[in-house]
Amino acid sequence: MKFELSLKTNLFQLSALSVCFLMASAEVKAQNITIAIETKSNALVLQADAKKNLNTIYFGKKLSSAAEYDEVPSVFKQSGEYTSVLSSPYTPSGSKSLMEPAISVSHADGNNSLDLRYVSHKLSKIDGDVSLTTVVLKDPVYDFEVTLYYKTYFKDDVVEQWSVIKHKEKGNVLLQKYASANLYLKAGGYWLTQYHGDWAKEMRPEESRITHGIKTLDTKLGTRANLFQPSVFMVSLDKPATEDEGTVLYGALEYSGNFRTDIELDYLDNLKIISGINNYASAYTLKPNEEFTTPAFLYTLSSSGKGNASRNLHNWARNYKILDGKGQRLTLLNNWEATYFDFNETKLFELLKDTKKLGVDMFLLDDGWFANKYPRNGDVAGLGDWEENKTKLPNGVASLVKEAQANGVKFGIWIEPEMVNPKSNLYEKHPDWVIKQPKREEYYFRNQLVLDLSNPKVQDFVFGVVDDLFTKNPELAYIKWDCNAVIYNAYSATLGNQNHFYIEYMRGLYKVLERIRAKYPTVPMMLCSGGGGRVDYAALKYFTEFWPSDNTDPMERIFIQWEYSYFYPSITSSNHVTDWGKQPIKFRTDVAMMGKLGFDIVISHLKENDLKYVQDAVKTYNDVKSIIWSGDQYRLANPREGSVASMGYVSTDKTKALMFNYLVNNRYDEGSKFPIRLKGLDAAKKYKIKELNLYPGTNSSIDSNKSYSGEFLMTVGFNPVVNSGRTSVILQLDEIK
Template sequence: MYDNHQDLYHLQSKNSSYIIQLVRGYAAHVYYGPKLRHNGNLSGMLKLQERASFSPNPVNEDRSISLDSLPQEYPQYGTSDYRSPAYQVKLENGTRITELVYQSHRIYAGKPELPGLPAVYVEQDHEAETLELELLDEVTGLTAVLSYSVFSDFSAITRSVKFVNGGKETVELERALSASLDFADSRYDALYLSGAWARERHVQRRRLAPGVTGISSRRGSSSHQQNPFIALLRPETTEQQGEVFGFSLVYSGNFTAEAEVEQFGTTRLQIGLNPFDFSWQLQPGEEFQTPEAVMVYSDEGLGGMSREYHRLYRTRLCRGTHRDQERPILVNNWEATYFDFNADKIESIAKAGSELGIELFVLDDGWFGRRDSDNNSLGDWFEDRRKLPGGLKDLAERVNAAGIQFGLWFEPEMVSPDSELYRSHPDWCLHVPNRRRTEGRQQLVLDMSREDVRAYLYERLSDIFRTVPITYVKWDMNRNMTEIGSAAAPSYRQRETAHRYMLGLYELLEKITQEFPDILFESCSGGGGRFDPGMLYYMPQTWTSDNTDAVERLKIQYGTSLVYPVSTMGAHVSAVPNHQVERTTSLEFRGDVAMSGNFGYELDLTQWSETEREIAAKQIKDYKEIRGLVQQGELYRLLSPFEGNETSWMFVSDDREEALLFYFKVLAEPNAPLRNVKLEGLDLEKDYLLTTSGEIFGGDRLMAAGLPVSSLSGDFSSMWVQLKAVK
């Protein structure tokens, strides 16, 4: 709604309101929080007051206005606001001063696509409404179009910015964030997800204080170390209650997210492309589009925020044939064989899996070139006839004959110095002249900003997809970028390389996934090094972590679920002692953890005992019955692995007719207290049957008093319970 008497814009999502007001041409932020009525009195919400002379006044006749204290929608530096700017531009004369003021606006039904970038979408225009605010710098002719889309069925607002150079001179963007939001106070905690390879997305929470609290990536990908997500929440907010403001960036490359508490006790939250080592030249008439930021408001705690992101990303970010389908149970040969296999060995694992009820076999690294270790052949995407005498097609047909689908691992963005591709095209990797080419895992990064590189990868991959009966692809990326430069770019565009890489990757992914819609693509980057919304737009699931230890996975999967739906998380049972931490846990415990995601195995099934086969067969049978609820249900986190020895979560169907409770205890305790776990998300008025015991309990009792779980004994113990509403 636009109120032309007050120059006020009131945006309403399902459960939240967002209000913008024009103040002397500046787009000022007024309110973000619980949904307000359009017909309520919204005047007077923005308070203006003159400050000290160290906060200058750009409007001489109104000294209550200072950009140093005015809450703004897209602030600039150099015209009296000393806080972090949302954008910065270098002009031909070397100066960096611009000033964006209101020019026009447009309100329309629906949500536009972002050219060349992943974004949340709508299937019908009535699902969302979009406001575009056009701001103009009159001196240069530079325009910034601020885009806001609000959803009728989600408590979510998306933001992005399009820059248009309408002037006569070339300008250079040096900072171009997707969203900036000024909160009226600083009584918040910042919550974010950090870690390392094999220790991804651990939950971090800290109180804001004067200064900057921020996270970022300069690695060329969203990274294992930080995730492109940050939330502000009140100190008293818990999993179940309290205010949360979530900010998630739909992007897979370098990013920044920070909260700045300034002198007057307000907070500026910003998220977008990392300005470090970034610039983008805009010649007259050219445009630049920022990635999309997705904001979610919840007054039902972190759980409420998560479930809002889950519903939105599961149904309006993920796309394609497999978005709403149940995901197959798979076995991957990586930890079973590593590089040491042949066609007969692969067929034997596939047959063993088929006998247990597994639906998909995935051939991992080592099938191409002369790949007997990780020091060669990346880029040479031709089957190794030493290991596979009949080639990939023959192997896939043998696997299919065993009653199981066939999937394949690739690492398309990489090249080995010891490869035919590198020897033919040494300039195709990221590099800079006269500098060493730093290797990681004995490989270099192909320059995805180059059209010829993308054309080669498309040709090789699409040829395999057309000739081999593949139903699944694992797309890996096992190192971060160094020497970020492109031989195909002129000197003045070298700082565009990292972003152009992502745009090139997105272009290739769009082309391939649209041409082969029946293939289920799973993204991977050494596990969870690129677990972000940008990749989920093209591939509806991600290998959550290379760490398959069940105890570590409790934290990894719990932290991942803060933003990402369970349907996006690959989770496998691996051998013990675990290959990452050398821990030995029971097959039952490993199975229960993995069944809380997209379930599979990553070990040599042919080496199992009869007892292990019986346990696995039951796991597979059980998961086929419950996977629809696990992958598409509402997730409720009950006990956090970051806070103690126990973890618990549950899945509830949309109609609250069915639920699953999972409970995990890491270490046994002597004389432990009797423990009940209180459930969530059930219907208070319904009775529920526990299918394992036949007992019936009211939803009110289960949520208020809980279910007993203290009967478990021993280290690494777990249980899960299925509940069905009694008719």
């Protein structure tokens, strides 16, 4: 009896305890604050617990019921987490965190720890498509605050994320690391696609499985930052993504200077991605009430392969980021490979006539038109002295602009205003404007040094280079802005804190570009950096296009342009027909048409049929360029996986499409042996197919009278008949109405 009573009492006590536990759990759960940051297809979900620790609880495909995000943590049965901040959306250092931090600081009192707790969040609607979520975090001990910003572009599944750091401590705080974003992903495995290169070898991909530890993608070059390591990357989840299958994240930092992306697989097999300005040699002293704003980290997540991710980015870029992203572009003839530095007014007048003969919009005068004391007759002298060379151009640039107008074409010009040759008047007058260590031997990159854009006087000078050209020549139609040198011996003669140098250089550059765009908002400018050394979405706010590579061999360009197409729309890619490579003029021109077309050849040296071909090709390009620039882009046959490369562009209404096809393997009997499946068409529509850009005197093997359903073309495919006798084939599809 006593045993029974005791058992009942114990059971009652256990039940009471269970009720208390459930009530406590419900109370804790009730105190959780969930923040769902959603786009059309995806959701990034943050949650603050009862102690205001903020963590990422979900990042993936959007759920129909937002309430179910709260259930996500319960279905993962991984090992203990220890710290409550492992999945923090902005991991602090020095307190509980055991892994790589997004932010690391030394407080005014010397304390190196930081603890960031949730304070508040807010959702603001910018327009029907764009929203901004802000999340405020604060240290409970120190008056130190970080605000996380998530700008979402709903339709395109694109997110821009950045942070603003500030404090009200009684002295300066030292920022040791200050990332823009800190993502946390869960999957059964992870594969990284990264890029590497050098001059003329841009955008070479490498894919590898991510293993435990940290993989860092970074640059310390200061300028021309993407020379060896572009900041763009992909991470595939569960398995390597293909063009049309698999889950893949595209990431890119919107910054033109030193960047750093840490990719860490932790002890729970989850992946942390931290990206921002490289903190190398850049500890930043933050004054009380000063705000430090990081550049935006851009990402898009696709659950249906790489192609969908790239089209999301293309649409976003054209609509929101690239200068005049949905506008027109100028086709051009450049003089560089025709003359190099050896030209005069008479030669240029002849080239202007060739511009009209070719049928393009503009003539572009490249390097070598300036400097008198140290004439710019090679790359060893004159850079920085931006007056017209009196020997080459006795009547100045104005005479060329006038002659261009007389020929019915526009005129553009090359500049490299951030740089200086030691053999120049500028260097002699203003040695303190040059980036160089006072106690070190000067070391040159392409016989030049970089001007110190952290210096406001240098900013005024660089702005003045552009402003003077337009003041004297209001009809100037285009700027090719080059940037050939990296920064050696980093030092500013006027900057008090040298740890701020790399950051202040970039701030100075952006200030100059802002001033230029405020005064000249619509002038087209090419972003050139000895090739693809400066290609990023922060710079493309100010430029209409970029130069992918100085390597214009069309076979190489197929591969280079292919890789850039994952991240940048074709309207931004400047592609020139040159004499690089051994391919015929048709092959070279067809490759260059997959973007913004230009020529850098001697028109007077062309054979009669070659000239007729390029003239007709320019006309054809003008007819179809809107599809290339604004249509949806589809990679159809990867040049790294077979003997044929094929790229497709489909108009948004699916009534027209283009298919560019090239032989990339010259071994015996190689060609398009199998049909190539098209993508993006309307399965119910009927299409006719005709061949474009036929070389004079040749006939197409494509029967333009046949019709095919979109379903057939996307399921079975179409054979463009690429072989050693037809190495380049462009097809146009038109809906039959």
